[in-house]
Amino acid sequence: MSQGFSTQRPQPPHFLTTADYTAEQLLDLVHRAIQFKVESKYNHPQPRTERPLTGKTMALVFSKRSTRTRVATETATAYLGGHAMFLGGQDIQLGVNESLLDTSRVVSSMVDGIMARVKGHEEIEMLAKESTVPVINALSDKYHPTQILADLMTIHEFVHHRNNNVTDRYTAHTQHPRETLKGLKVAWVGDANNILQEILVAFPKVGISVAAAAPPSYKCDDDVVAIAHADAEKTGATVTFTTKPEEAIKDADIIVTDTWVSMGQEEEKAKRLKEFEGYQVTMDLAKRGGAKENWVFMHCLPRKPEEVDDEVFYSDRSLVFPEAENRKWTILSVIDALMVRGGI
Structure with a gap:
């Protein structure tokens, strides 16, 4: 019987809650965010030449409605040269006809990052555990x-x-x-x-x-x-x-x-x-x-x-x-x- 070939990859970094990071890591993220704000708003219209996410896709897997998080993620991804793909609860089989485990494995095999808005926090943990790409928690019932x-x-x-x-x-x-x-x-x-x-x-x-x-x-x-x-x-x-x-x-x-x-x-x-x-x-x-x-x-x-x-x-x-x-x-x-x- 054929054993196939291994598709295992190192566990990617995720952002599920600030509890997972040190104060300095969080403050550095904030400081970097401020630099992006200055670069985009206050140095404008100088064009941004770096597009590190060119050719890459961020999947927005949202089982709940969103305004600020969706707009923020889509525009942020575009700013870095990437493409954001919105997948709402009515668009995919998330937790309905397909398990979270299967959804995570399938979607992560085709994209470069996942922003997920879920219900139970165990759902975002499952997505992250099974994903081969970074997962960001866009909201769960435990953390935001x-x-x-x-x-x-x-x-x-x-x-x-x-x-x-x-x-x-x-x-x-x-x-x-x-x-x-x-x-x-x-x-x-x-x-x-x-x-x-x-x-x-x-x-x-x-x-x-x-x-x-x-x-x-x-x-x-x-x-x-x-x-x-x-x-x-x-x-x-x-x-x-x-x-x-x-x-x-x-x-x-x-x-x-x-x-x-x-x-x-x-x-x-x-x-x-x-x-x-x-x-x-x-x-x-x-x-x-x-x-x-x-x-x-x-x-x-x-x-x-x-x-x-x-x-x-x-x-x-x-x-x-x-x-x-x-x-x-x-x-x-x-x-x-x-x-x-x-x-x-």
């Missing part, structure tokens, strides 16, 4: 790593420009984020979801304290909490949990929230809205809680008014739109690291 890289980049930009009193030009690329993030405090007010969990495994690691307020029945995974506390102990940051938004907001530099009703939870909307009464981010809440005088607001979008009112969302304190744009630059940095440079 590219979003939190964009958040770190946005916070760095804000702190840098505030500390240097810069309002008329972009200079964030002149300082490394290792110099701006340590010692800050982020207050989370909302659901104990994948965004908060990714914050917990990333922010304390780089020296940012996290205080999270969620209703009593909303809890983060035990392993995530353990990672957060261990990282905080090393860096001098703090990690606290409460059910009272005002307690979390005390002395906060940044207030963050997210949707209370995620995709697939629509039938729980009435129940969740009742449980989250008093959690809407408002100027009054920030004042009552004692946030720092120059506090700012972040939200990964899409936003609903019950989570944060218009006065905050559209105010000068709001960083939500730069935060959304930075999804492109941080995803570009991750793609460059995995598909061009061969690792993070």
